[in-house]
Amino acid sequence: xxxxxxxxxxxxxxxxxxxxxxxxxxxxxxxxxxxxxxxxxxxxxxxxxxxxxxxxxxxxxxxxxxxxxxxxxxxxxxxxxxxxxxxxxxxxxxxxxxxxxxxxxxxxxxxxxxxxxxxxxxxxxxxxxxxxxxxxxxxxxxxxxxxxxxxxxxxxxxxxxxxxxxxxxxxxxxxxxxxxxxxxxxxxxxxxxxxxxxxxxxxxxxxxxxxxxxxxxxxxxxxxxxxxxxxxxxxxxxxxxxxxxxxxxxxxxxxxxxxxxxxxxxxxxxxxxxxxxxxxxxxxxxxxxxxxxxxxxxxxxxxxxxx
Numbered sequence: 001x002x003x004x005x006x007x008x009x010x011x012x013x014x015x016x017x018x019x020x021x022x023x024x025x026x027x028x029x030x031x032x033x034x035x036x037x038x039x040x041x042x043x044x045x046x047x048x049x050x051x052x053x054x055x056x057x058x059x060x061x062x063x064x065x066x067x068x069x070x071x072x073x074x075x076x077x078x079x080x081x082x083x084x085x086x087x088x089x090x091x092x093x094x095x096x097x098x099x100x101x102x103x104x105x106x107x108x109x110x111x112x113x114x115x116x117x118x119x120x121x122x123x124x125x126x127x128x129x130x131x132x133x134x135x136x137x138x139x140x141x142x143x144x145x146x147x148x149x150x151x152x153x154x155x156x157x158x159x160x161x162x163x164x165x166x167x168x169x170x171x172x173x174x175x176x177x178x179x180x181x182x183x184x185x186x187x188x189x190x191x192x193x194x195x196x197x198x199x200x201x202x203x204x205x206x207x208x209x210x211x212x213x214x215x216x217x218x219x220x221x222x223x224x225x226x227x228x229x230x231x232x233x234x235x236x237x238x239x240x241x242x243x244x245x246x247x248x249x250x251x252x253x254x255x256x257x258x259x260x261x262x263x264x265x266x267x268x269x270x271x272x273x274x275x276x277x278x279x280x281x282x283x284x285x286x287x288x289x290x291x292x293x294x295x296x297x298x299x300x301x302x303x304x305x306x307x
Contacts (some may be wrong), residue, residue, distance in 0.1 A: 002290050003297045004283075006040060006265050008242040009190025011127045011165035013096055013265070015040035016298060017255065017283045020246050020267035021101045021129065021169070022046070022071065023220075024279075026085055028092035033276035035072075036043045038283050039097055040265060043119060044089060044191070046101040046131045049109050051077035055241045056213035061202045064251040066221025066248070066271055068200055073103055073134050080111060081183025086258040090124055099167065107154050111161045130154060133171035133195045145171040148183035155187035167244065169193035172231040178238045180199050192235065193267065196228035196247035199248040220270040222248040229261045236303050250278065252285020259298060 004015035019027060021043035027036055036042075054074025061068040075081065100117050106108045114128050132144035132151060144151050151168065158166050168189045170180060173196070175220060181192055198217030202211040210216070228247025235243055245258045246267030255266045271278040290298060 002287065002295065003299070004040075004286070004290075007128075008244065008264060009165050011167075011190055013040040013126065015257070015283055015286075016263075016265035017279050017286070018043060018099075018244060018265055019272070019279055020265045021131065021287060023219035023269035023272055026089050026092075027051060027097070028088050030272070031092055035094055035282050036097075037094070038280040039093075040283075041097045041099050041126060042093060043099045043101050043267065044085075045131050046073060046103040046134060047075045047078055047081040047085075047113075048073065048103045049078055049113060051075065051080070055250055058211060058213050059217075061211040061217075063200065063202055063219065063223070065223035067273070068202055068217040068219055069270075070212045070217035072214070073131075075103075078116070082116070086121060090121070095124050096126050098124045098125040099129050100125055101131050101169070103131040103134040107157050110154060111157050114140075114158050114162045114164075114166075118164050122164060126165070127167055127190065128158070128162065129167045129169050129193060131169050132159060133169055139228050142171045142174065146174040148176065148178065148179045151180050152183040152187040155184050155189045156164075159188045162169050165190040167191045167193050169195060169207055171195050171197070172235075173198055177231070178234060181235055181239045181241070185241045189241060191242040191244055191264070192239070193244040194228065194235070194246060196224055196231050196245075198224065198227065220248075222250055222254075223291070224248045225254060225257075229257055232258055232261040232263050233306070236306065249282070250274075252282045252289060255282050255286060256289060258302065259301040260295075260303070262303040262306070264302055
């Protein structure tokens with residue numbers, strides 16, 4: 001009998017198909033469009049200590065084989081998140097599906113938010129995600145994704161402060177991303193969550209101005225999948241941490257490709273804008289593929305393309 005159970009460090013999930021932070025909202029928004037029980041996990045939209053207004057509109061622009069986005073981490077802040085969002089999350093998702101995504105400017109921000117999250121909801125969530133790929137007011141965009149020492153200190157501080165499993169979501173667009181990954185591994189993270197979204201721009205021909213209010217923004221969608229697969233391949237060879245890979249996953253074949261490159265789980269993001277049931281369809285395809293291959297679990301696929 002096929003088991004899709006997926007272990008990421010100290011955390012165990014029902015399957016390896018995750019809803020990526022931001023694109024999946026908080027999970028409950030998709031309840032009318034898909035079976036939420038089919039998600040292995042949902043990384044909730046990142047929240048920060050204080051409310052953030054985000055970037056000016058327009059925030060989404062379609063490009064060939066993908067979209068540009070420039071959200072700017074808009075969120076209502078921790079008080080509203082705890083009081084208004086989390087009750088709805090807990091009503092819609094099971095404990096093993098909930099990954100709370102935390103953002104901040106300083107290590108103290110992350111530690112304080114993680115401690116309060118654990119104190120309030122520790123027995124009802126699966127893991128914490130440290131969003132180190134987010135805009136950082138104090139240090140500049142991607143600070144914790146481009147500085148190995150800063151990433152190590154962040155993970156160490158949170159690991160010492162809480163008992164919940166800790167994932168680090170980081171941006172692989174910096175040339176030293178393998179050094180950052182090694183530092184995160186040494187610091188004791190349970191898993192790496194990759195983002196592989198290079199910056200791009202689209203020009204509005206009628207306004208003769210950039211289509212996004214912020215000018216530039218990350219590219220999401222199938223166009224970036226080959227980049228994500230390569231980053232996953234290189235990370236798998238550099239560290240032993242479980243990898244949750246994302247970037248352009250729309251089909252079960254895309255998910256298998258990432259597993260073969262070295263991912264233990266995959267994050268489905270912008271595909272849900274086109275097909276809200278995408279994660280469930282991808283999971284069904286994985287189930288069929290595993291049955292056809294005579295697999296009892298998906299573990300033999302992880303990194304199987306490596307020599």
